[in-house]
Amino acid sequence: MSKTIVDYFNSAQCTGFTWHRLPASQGGWLAGLNDEYVGKALRLLHASPVRDWTVDELAREVAVSRSVLAQRFTELVGEAPMRYLATWRMQLAKQMMREGARNIQDVATRVGYDSEAAFNRAFKRATGSPPATWRKGALRASVLVGVTLAGPWSELVGTLLRLTADLA
Numbered sequence: 001m002s003k004t005i006v007d008y009f010n011s012a013q014c015t016g017f018t019w020h021r022l023p024a025s026q027g028g029w030l031a032g033l034n035d036e037y038v039g040k041a042l043r044l045l046h047a048s049p050v051r052d053w054t055v056d057e058l059a060r061e062v063a064v065s066r067s068v069l070a071q072r073f074t075e076l077v078g079e080a081p082m083r084y085l086a087t088w089r090m091q092l093a094k095q096m097m098r099e100g101a102r103n104i105q106d107v108a109t110r111v112g113y114d115s116e117a118a119f120n121r122a123f124k125r126a127t128g129s130p131p132a133t134w135r136k137g138a139l140r141a142s143v144l145v146g147v148t149l150a151g152p153w154s155e156l157v158g159t160l161l162r163l164t165a166d167l168a
Helices: 005-010 038-046 057-062 065-077 081-099 104-112 118-125 131-147 156-168
Strands: none
Touching: 038 057, 038 065, 038 081, 057 065, 057 081, 065 081, 081 104, 081 118, 081 131, 104 118, 104 131, 104 156
16 A cells, blocks of 8 residues: 555654744644644545545544544644545545556546545546546656656656646
């Protein structure tokens, strides 16, 4: 199983990194990792995004009340736990589609949707375009990046371009 970003920041590879000293105003999942309950919730969501999570179930797993988890998660991460999960699932789906080897139904199933139609609606709501259209654009961009960039920096620049596109 591949490592997630959360796994990386919790690993020994980041022992010297001072993410635990983020300013109080600094939000996002990185700030949430420093909280006992939100950090555990983030690890659970990243470890099993396909699971049919509810805030109640997540709070039970984290051993805190639903209201405390929802409040702390929203304060630290900047969005509610289930909204965060939906966003994370879309990021995973985009990565799978960029790789180009999976059909849309397979992607939908692998990120936790029971039907391709439900996934299509959620994906379009999140990105502004249906999955198939998005994938065609992403694959074209990957080809262009691969053709126009050469040398040791091409992979890094390509990754940065894709991440920037995801944020738009």
